[in-house]
Amino acid sequence: MEYIVMIIGCVLVNNIILAQFLGICPFLGVSTKVNTALGMGAAVLFVMTLATLVTSVIQQYVLVPLNLQFLQTIAFILIIAALVQMVEIILKKISPSLYQALGIFLPLITTNCAVLGVAITVTQKADFTILDSTLYAVSSAIGFALAIVIFAGLREQLELVKVPKGMQGVPIALITAGILAMAFMGFANLV
C-alpha cells in the first residue's frame, strides 16, 4: 500500500517536471513529436532507475561509512556520466534495435538534471532503503515520460493553430506547460 501511494505521488501529485521543475530542458527540447518524446521517456526510465540504484548503493556503502558526503555531487555526476556511456556501449552490442531507438537520447541524459536530481533527493530521505529509492526513481521516470508525452501531443496540436507572432516558439510552449501544470495541480489531494 505504501508503495502504491509513493508511485501515485511521484507520477501525478509531485510530477518531476510539472511540480518539481527537474528536466525542463529535454521537456522543451525533445517534445515536438510524440514518438521522440516516447523515446526520450524510455531512455530516461532506463537510465534513471540504473543511476539511482548505483548511486544509492555507493552513498550507503562507500560515502557514508568513509564520511565523504561532501564528495556526493562529484561522485554522482561521474557515476551518471560513466553509466550513460556504459549503457550506450552495452546496448550497441546486445540490442542494436533498442540502441537505434534510444541512440540520440542517451548522451543527452548525462546533463538531464532530473537524473542527478532524483539521485540526490533519495539520499536526503533518511528512511529510504535501496528498494524504496529505486522504486522512487522508477515512478519519477514514469511521471517524466507521462508529462513529456502529453506535452508533445499538445505541441503537435499547437502547430495547427494560429499563434500570435510574438508568442510563437518557446513562449507559447512555456504557457502551454503552465496550463498543463495547472491541470496536474488538480491531483494535489489525491494522496
Added chain:
Amino acid sequence: MSKLQILTKGLIKENPTLILVLGTCPSLAVTTSVQNAIGMGLATTFVLMMSNTIISMLKSLIPDKVRIPAFIVVIATFVSIVDLLIQGFVPALAESLGIFIPLIVVNCIVLGRAEAFASKNSVFDSFLDGLGMGLGFTIALFLIGTCRELLGSGSFWGYKLPFVTGDGILVFVLAPGAFIVMGFIIAIVKHFQKAKH
C-alpha cells in the same frame, strides 16, 4: 571582440536564459521570491567564472576525447565549494534553494560556456565571459522572481507593498505561474529584439 563586448554580450544580447533558453530548470524552480533568485544567480555566476577560468587554463592539457568529463569534474568541484559555503554562511538560503544548488553541475549554461568559449579563448576573456553570462542569468532570474513575487505574494524582497492587502495570486508562486511568467517575459524580450533589428 573587445573586452567590454565579451563582458556585456551575456547581459542582454546573448542572455543565456531569455534569448538562448538554457538553464531553464533553476530559472523556473527558485524564482518564487527575489531573494532566492538573486542567491541562485550569484551562486551560478561564481561557478561560471571559476570554471571558465580554470578550464581555459587547462585547455591545452585536457585531451579532446575526454574533455566533457574533465569539464564536469572542474564544474562539480566549484559547485561543491559553493554548496558548502552557502550551507555554512547562509543556511536560510541553502534551505530554500535546496537541491538546486548541487544541480548547478548540470546547468547547461555552465557546461555550454566551457565548451563554446573557455575551451577556445584566453584565460582573462573566459573569466569575463563567465562573469557576463552569470550576471545575465542573474538578471533574468531577478526579472522572473520580481514578477512572481509581486503577483504571487504582493511583496518585494520580503517586504509587503503599500496599499496591498491579502495574499496575492497564489498560482504565481506555484508551478504553473513559473511557466506562464517565463513564457510572457521571453515573448516581451523577443518583441523588443525584433523591434531593434
